[in-house]
Amino acid sequence: MSGRGLRWPPSRWSLRARVTAMATAVVAVLMVSGCLAFYLTVRELLYQGLRDRGDRAIAELTQQTQNGATGMLSYGADGFQLRQVMGADGRVVAATPELRGRGPITGIDPPAGGGVLRTRITLPATDEQIYLVARRVSTPDGERVLYAGTVLTDLSRLGTAFVLGLVLVTVLGSGVAALLVRQAVCRALRPVGVMRAELASITGGRSGGRVTVPDSADEVAGLAESVNLTLSRLEHVLDRQRAFVGDVSHELRSPLTGLRTQLEVALECPEDEDWPEVARAALNEADRLQRIVGDLLIVARLEAGMPQHREPVDLAELARAELARRRGDRVPIELEAAGGAVVMGSPGQLERVLTNLLDNAVRHAATRARLTVSAEGGQAVVRVADDGTGIDPDHREAVFRRFYRLPEGRRRDGGGTGLGLPISRDIAVAHGGTLEVGEPDPGWRGALLELRIPLSGTDKKHLDH
Template identity: 40%
Template sequence: MGSVRARAAAGATVVVALALIAAGTAVLLVLRGNLQNQARLQAQVAAHEVAVQIATGTPYDKLELPDGDDHPVVVTAADGRVLAVGEDVRAIDGKRVAASQGKGAVVPSAEDEDGDGDEGALKPGEVDEDVTYRDGTAQVDGTVADYRFAVVQAKDGRGAEATVRAGAELAPEQDAVASVRDAMLIGLPLLLVVVAGVTWLVTRRALRPVEGIRGEMAAITASTDLSRRVPVPSSKDEIGRLARTTNETLAALESAVERQRRFVADASHELRSPIASLRTQLEVGVAHPELLDVPGAVEDTVRLQRLAADLLLLARLDAGERPSGARVDLAAMVREESSQRVADRIPVRVGELAGGEVAGSRSQLARLLGNLLDNAQRHAVASVRVAVVREGEWVVLRVEDDGPGVPESERERIFERFVRLDDARARDDGGAGLGLAIARDVAVRHGGSLRVRTGSVFELRLPVAG
C-alpha cells in the first residue's frame, strides 16, 4: 500500500462496498416487508370473504371457498371440528383435514394459538374485525408449501361460532427475495472490480504530472542544475499550481544561489586588496623597519575590519535575522548620531525632526543612517542635510546632499552589493559598495523601503510603531 494509486483504489472500493452492502440490505428488507404485507392482505381478504358468507347464513357445505392452489381455507368449529375445507387442501401444519361433520382431525382454534379470542363477544351474524396472523404450512394437492394465514372469527345465524383460516403462499416472496439477493451477490463483486479499476486508472492519470514533477526534481538534485524547471500541466488544478509554485521556488533558489556565489566572489575580491597591501607593508617593515608605513597599515586594518563587519551583517540579514521589536525614536536617533560626526569633512545639518517611533533594532537603524550619511558626504560638495517628517502612518527620514546626484537609470542599481558608480576612483577614497545594499536590506527587514527620491535625496520610509 505504498502507492497513492493503490491506497485510493482500496479506499474507494471499501467505501463503495460498505455503501452497497447497506443499500442492498435495506432493499432486501423493504422488498421482503412489502411482499409479506401483500401476503397478509391477500390472506385477510380471502378469510373475510368466507367469514361474511358464514355470518349471512350460508350453509357450510355451500360456502364458496377459494381455490386451494391460490388460498388454502379451512373452517373449524369452536371445538376444533372441521366444518369446511378448500378444494385440494389435505393438511394444515402437517395435520390432515377433512370436511365431514363430527369427523376429521381436530385443528387448534385461534384462541388456543394466539390467545386473542374473546368468546361470547360476537352476536349471531357478526364477523370479528380483529384479524390475527400466523405462519405455517399447508399441503395442497400433494405439495407442501409455506403460507401466511389470516384467522377471522364469525358467528352464523344460529349463534354457532366458526373460525376461518385462509392462507397466502410465501413462495413468491421467498423467490423474489432470493433472486434479488443472488443478483446482488453476483453483481457486487463485479461492481467493486469496476470501481477499483476505474479509481486506479483515474488516479494514475491524475498523478501522472506529479510523477513528472518528482522525476524532474530528482534530476535537478542529481545534476545540481537549478536552471531546469519542472513540467507544468495544462490543467489549472492543484497539480498545476503545485508545478508553478515549484518552479517559482526553483527560480528563487537559483537566484539566491547565484547571489550567494557572486557575494562570495566579490567579497574575496574586495578582501584581496587590503590584505595584499597590509602584507606588503608588513614584509617591507620586516626587511626595512625604517620604511614601515604604520598609518597605512592601520588604515588597511580598519578597512578590513569594516568590510568584515559589513559582510557579517549581510550574512545575518540573508539568514533571515529579524529585528527586535523595541521602539526607536527616529528623531532622537538622528540627533544623537549627527552630534557624533562633528569631525566629518562636511558637517551634517539637521532639519525638521518630527516625533515618531518605529519598531525595530536601534543598532541596525543607526547603521542604516550612518551608511546614508557616509554616502552623502562622499558625494557632497559643501552640504549634507538630514530631516525626519511624519506622513500619516509612516515616519520618513530624508538625507540630502548638494552633489551631482544619481542618474535616473542607476537609481536601483546602486542598491546592489559591491556596486560603485565611480569605478575609476581609488578604493581608498570610498567603500566596497556595500553601504547602500545594507541600508536597503535593513529597511526591508523593518517593513519599510529605501529609494532615491530625486538625484541626491535618499528617502527611508518606516511604519509607525503600533
C-alpha cells in the same frame, strides 16, 4: 487485525491503490444498500398484498362459517387456498381439498372478540412456508376458529433471487468501478509523474529547468504553475547566493592578502622593520575584515527576517545624537530637524542607516554635507545631501547592489565594503519604507539620498488633524 500487523498497511499503498480501494468500497456499500432497500421495498409490497388478500379471505371464510358451512370449503379468488374451520373441541369442521383429511393446520389460538391474527408458519408435512390469517368467531353451532393461508412461493423465490442478484451485482459493479476509478486516477496522476521525473532531473544538476504544465485547467495544472514559480524563485535565490559568495570571497581576499603580504615582508628582515608600524598596518586590515564580517552579519539577519524589538523612535532626536557623536569628519554637516518625525522601529537599525548615509555623504562631499529630517504626508523623511560630484542617473540603482562601489568611492576610501547603502535600503524596506537616490536641491550639485518611513500611529493622526 490492526494496521501495524499488516504486511502491507494502507498507509504504504500508492495513491492510486488507496483511491481505487476507497472508491470500490464506497460503490460496494452503495450497491449493497441499494439492493437491500429494493428488497425490503418489494417485500413490504408483497406482504401488504398478502395482508389485504388475507383479510378478504378471512372475511369470506367468516361469512361461510356463519352460514353453517361444513365439510368441503370452496376456493376464493384471493389465492388463499388453505382454509380450515376448527370446532371448539379441536376437530376440523370444514376444509379446502388441499387440507381434506388432515388434522389442524396449526395450534395457534387467535384472540377472542373477532380480532385477526397474521403470522407465518411451516407445514410439518411439506416444510413449506405459509402465510396464515386466523380469527375466532361465534356461530349458532358454537365458537369456531378460522384459518386461511397461502404458500409463500413468491417471497421464497424473491429471497433466493435477491441473494444471487446481490452477489452478482456487487461483484460486477465493484469490479467495473475499480477499473474505471483506476484508469481515471492513472490519467489524472500521469502529469504528476511527468513533473516528478522533470524535478528529479532538475535537482540532479540541470539548471534553469521547468516542469511541463498540462493543458487541463485543474489542480494539477495549478500545482505545475506553482512548482515553476518556486523553481524560478529558487533559481533567482541561488544566482544571488552564488554572486554574493563570489563577492564576499573577493572582498575578504583583499585584506587577507594585504595582511599576509605585510607580515611576510616584515618576517623576512625582522631587524629592519618598525614593528609598531607593522602592527598598526595589520590592525587596519583587521578592522577592515571586522567591518566586512559585521556588515555580512547584518545582511544575514535582515534576509532571515529575524524579529527586532521595535519602539517609537524620534528621527530628529536620533539625528542630533548621531551628529553629536561624530567628531573629526572631513567636512561639516548641517542639520535641519523638525519635530513630529516619530516612527515605530528598531533604534539600532535606524541609527545604522543614519551612520551609513552620513559616512557616504562625507566620503563624497567637496566642502559640506546636509542632513534634514521632516514629516510629510504621513511619512518621516530623512534627506542626506553632499556637494560632491553626485551619482550618474545610470548608476542610481547600481549603488544599492552589494559590494558595488563607484570609482570615486574606491579612490577616496579604499577600506569601504560596498555594503553600506544596500544594508540601509534593506533596513528601510524592513520598516515599510524606501531609500532612493533623489534629485539634489538647488545649490547642491552632489548626491541626495532620501529615506522615507511611515510615521507611527499617534503622529500620523496628529498630522491628519
